[in-house]
Amino acid sequence: MRKESVHSDVTVVGGGLAGVCAAIAAARLGRTVALIHNRPVLGGNSSSEVRVWVCGATAHGVHRWARETGIMGELYLENQYRNPEGNPYYWDQVVLDAVLAESNLRLFLNTDVRDITAEHGNRIESVTGWTMGAERLTTFTSPVFVDCTGDGLIGYLAGADHRIGRESREEHGEEWAPPEPDRQLLGSTILFYTKDAGHPVKYVPPSFAKNILDTPIPEHRLIRTGDNGCDYWWVEWGGRLDTVDDNERIRDELWSVIHGIWDHIKNSGRFDAGNLTLEWVGAIPGKREYRRFLGDHVLTQTEVMAQSPFDDRIAFGGWSVDLHPVEGMYAQEPGARQRYSDGVYHIPFRSIYSRNVGNLLFAGRNISATHIAFGSTRVMATCATLGEAAGTGAALCAALGVTPRELHDGQLTLLQQTLLRQDASLMGVPNTDPDDLARAARACASSTLTRLAVEPVPDATTTLLPLDRDLAFVLPVDPRLDDVALLVDVHNATELTIELWDTLRGENAVPARRLISSTVPAPEGKEQWVSAHLPWQPDEPRNAVVIVRSDPHAYLHLVDQRRTGVLCLARKLAGESGVDHDIPEENGQAVAEWVARGLRRRSFCFRAGPTRAYDPDKTVGGYQRPFGGPQMWHAGERGEAWLRLDWDAPVEIGAVHLVLDDDVDEYLNNLHRHRTEFEIMPELIRDYRIEVLADGGGWTPVARETGNRRRHRIHRFAPFRTTALRVVVEATNGASEARIVALRAYA
Ligand SMILES: Cc1cc2nc3c(=O)[nH]c(=O)nc-3n(C[C@H](O)[C@H](O)[C@H](O)COP(=O)(O)OP(=O)(O)OC[C@H]3O[C@@H](n4cnc5c(N)ncnc54)[C@H](O)[C@@H]3O)c2cc1C
CATH class of the missing domain: 3.50.50.60 (FAD/NAD(P)-binding domain)
Known part of the structure; x- marks a missing residue:
């Protein structure tokens, strides 16, 4: 020892x-x-x-x-x-x-x-x-x-x-708090994994397995073959106990139920489970x-x-x-x-x-x-x-x-x-770092996306989405919005109600306050642009939501294109399941009502006019993540592109920090809860070089990267005195245009 x-x-x-x-x-x-x-x-x-x-x-x-x-x-x-x-x-x-x-x-x-x-x-x-x-x-x-x-x-x-x-409710005035304080806790859980052995496997339950037919579990919880791990989050117990002091007792109870559930699956004859076996059972209770x-x-x-x-x-x-x-x-x-x-x-x-x-x-x-x-x-x-x-x-x-x-x-x-x-998770706090030399520079780029639209692509698959419910899309208003046109198919001439809503907060992407409601005639016909006048100029750039109210005669054109800064939403219909099929969803929750199911990385075809939402200066002194707009530079043309900073007087630069777009709207999960199709976010730039302007006017490379798959990159190099710096994007991980969220320069 x-x-x-x-x-x-x-x-x-x-x-x-x-x-x-x-x-x-x-x-x-x-x-x-x-x-x-x-x-x-x-x-x-x-x-x-x-x-x-x-x-x-x-x-x-x-x-x-x-x-x-x-x-x-x-x-x-x-x-x-x-x-x-x-x-x-x-x-x-x-x-x-x-x-x-x-x-x-x-x-x-x-x-x-x-x-x-x-x-x-x-x-x-x-x-x-x-x-x-x-x-x-x-x-x-x-x-x-x-x-x-x-x-x-x-x-x-x-x-x-x-x-x-x-x-107690009185203590902090919380709606869900009980009238009196108590010692109730969330309980602890042990999870388990199963697998198909490919041949019949028997299961002899241990002596301590509980007969779950003697409990409310079969009636009130969903038991299915094929579920694994955190699908069984509800195997929870100990909320009335001391989850530390009673940890051993809680473990024993959880084990008895897990083996009881497995006995039920394997031996009750109610499941097709002959080839299934237990692959892993947790040994320590996960404490909540x-x-x-x-x-x-x-x-x-x-x-x-x-x-x-x-x-x-x-x-x-x-x-x-x-x-x-x-x-x-x-x-x-x-x-x-x-x-x-x-x-x-x-x-x-x-x-x-x-x-x-x-x-x-x-x-x-x-x-x-x-x-x-x-x-x-x-x-x-x-x-x-x-x-x-x-x-x-x-x-x-x-x-x-x-x-x-x-x-x-x-x-x-x-x-x-x-x-x-450090690129930590802060929302709505702008970069005011006094050491960041980029904040004193002017930003410009080889090209910039200046028009907010998603056009149909010839020969690409288009889905006609019926307006059997309200459909909507979030878009950045920067600095103003005038007309919004939508590509529609109409079976019988109708009038479409198109509304503009304010999201009220930079961090929100759901309709909060109606600004304008417009009724526009939509004659019978295919692939026609229907336009609504929705003029709005917020005090500062902000996301707005365009809602197209349900109509039995009309369809919107939906294409497999992702426009950074634009999100499509569909209104959940009464009776439709929520995020988790076994957890009832309360009414009146905006984010549960306006859902993206089936609409991620897809867009309705629309035209919304000129925008400054993707300007190069968004990369300097900004929020570093979407907040009231995409908050990034987005090239206007495909292929190689550059983002440049210019200073009025020479500065000495020894480090460049880059924040790249990894699409923070894409939901990632570390285990099997959710599968994202990309192993590397396609918007992340892959190959790039950083160059500084030399005295004679030529560009000198100070850093080069190939095969990048990260969001936050710091490049340090021998200090260089210059009046200009640029990041040249040679390739992305799949997206057609370059994007950069933030660019910082330090001595
Ligand atoms: C079954 C279950 C389902 C849940 N569902 C979800 C979910 O779906 N998604 C989700 O994100 N969260 C979920 N949660 C909540 C989440 O797991 C916890 O809130 C979270 O793990 C807390 O993180 P933590 O780092 O504070 O603590 P922990 O994850 O508990 O980690 C603390 C670590 O500290 C160690 N430790 C404790 N004491 C000492 C000591 N004295 N000396 C040295 N080391 C010590 C412990 O061993 C432990 O590993 C769930 C929790 C449970 C139990």
Whole structure:
């Protein structure tokens, strides 16, 4: 047995996605980091030990342009490339590789932290972990600690204020909160995988298997052959217990039910399951909920639904407020109740540091949110973005010698700008980085998309979509809109009602306020352009929604073309299933009512006139992701293209940061929940070079890239004094025109 001590700038405990992203974020900012994890595999509930699929702000594609960027975005893209089938073991390797790539980061697997020392009860001095298998006791010291243990053990041992269970309605005025506070929690779950062996396989249930016919499960939950892993998310129990203290008992109950379900599938004669066998059953319960720390702010359901625009926003979420009945799998009601905000919502920095332990940040399912708000923030891509924010905050605290609260009070702009510079998931915060030389430059390009339209392509497949429901499309209005024409087929002469709606917020893509309603005659005939006068000039560029009301005589032309910045929507009809077939959807939720099912990467044929939504200057000092418009430069012509910056006086440039379009509207999932057809997002530019203007007037290459498949690229080179720089796009990964989201230049 050995005893060791490790000193770092930042100590992160818990290697779920929150901890992984916290550690990577701090390491990338130049801090030394210890990441301590008590399992042999990183990833927490997403790991192959538990196999929960990673969801986030896109909410299975409900929210638009909502996929996370930053470290979580990198993990998604890398997994999509390496692991399009969603193999849980390949996902483990994607996460591990991301950690191993950081030279400032030391990883301690199999190391369980149980002890801490704290000074005056309000500052953690050290945490000590026991490495199983190695008989090693290690004491970790650092000026700042990040608790990403999920259960919140580190903060608890340090005396951090926290809650377990539900707040009363009176406490925060939350609609879904109970009248009285209680200890009810979301329960824990064990998942299992099955496979077809190709020959008959028998199943003799173990003695502890439960007869599920004696439970409400067969009547109230969907049991199907072919389901695997997180399809069984509803095998949940322990909401009335202490999910930590009773962890062993909960595991036994879950195992008894899993083997009971499998006995039912294999031996009841009701399923075609003769060749099926159990491939894997989890051994540790995936925990949904335990301690939630109290920070300087407690995020509430009201703020989630109102999308409160916190000044100290450091991340966003978009999953529904998703709460489950306390009886879990034994409940007679549906396994979940869900409600979505109208777009993504914001999470403040004050919710990720302790209000009473001075050097403690936290991220993941233990943040400072009420039980109801946690019902949304708990999904793992959101936990990961919170981790990136906590790691960034911790790195800055360590570098500046301040506490998280002091960072909030005195250096908020620095925190947000650092996050944005790292391409983290921030919504609606513009780049004001004083070090970014590009902000003082003029941008221009070889060509630019200046007309907003999707035209039919000769010989390409066109689908005629009946107006048996309201159809709509979101488009950027920049700076103004006048007429919108639609290509229609009309069987009997009719009058079409075409409306223009404001989305009201940069982060939203659903109709919120009607601006204009226009009735236009549509004579009988095929392939005719019908035009509506919809004049609108918002104060600043904004997305609008054009709605074509249902009409039994008319069809819109739908083509397989994706126009960046434009989204097509169809209104859900009464009785149609929602996102999850077994979870009832509440009425009156705009994002559930206006759906993209069958319309992704397709567009109605329309003409909407000139636009500045794709101008080159969108790449400089902008939002770095769709917000009230696409927020990127989009070339107007196919093939090689360039984007250029010019300065009035020479500047010295030693680094260029590029943010490329990876289509944040495309919903990615790490496991088998959803399959995206592209292994590399086609809009990402693949081959490019960066050139600076030399004294004599010629272009000098300073960086060249081939085979790129990432969104965020940083190129460093020997400093060069110049008055102009350009990025020459030689090829994309499939898209016909070049696009660049952001271009930064640093000394
Ligand atoms: C069955 C189930 C279904 C769910 N469905 C979804 C879903 O579909 N999509 C989704 O995104 N989210 C889902 N969630 C929620 C999500 O999995 C959790 O909210 C999320 O994993 C929390 O992330 P985290 O990093 O905070 O914690 P965790 O993923 O729990 O990771 C924390 C890690 O810290 C380690 N640790 C704990 N204590 C210590 C210690 N003392 N020392 C060292 N290491 C320690 C733990 O072993 C653990 O691996 C589900 C959860 C469950 C259980």
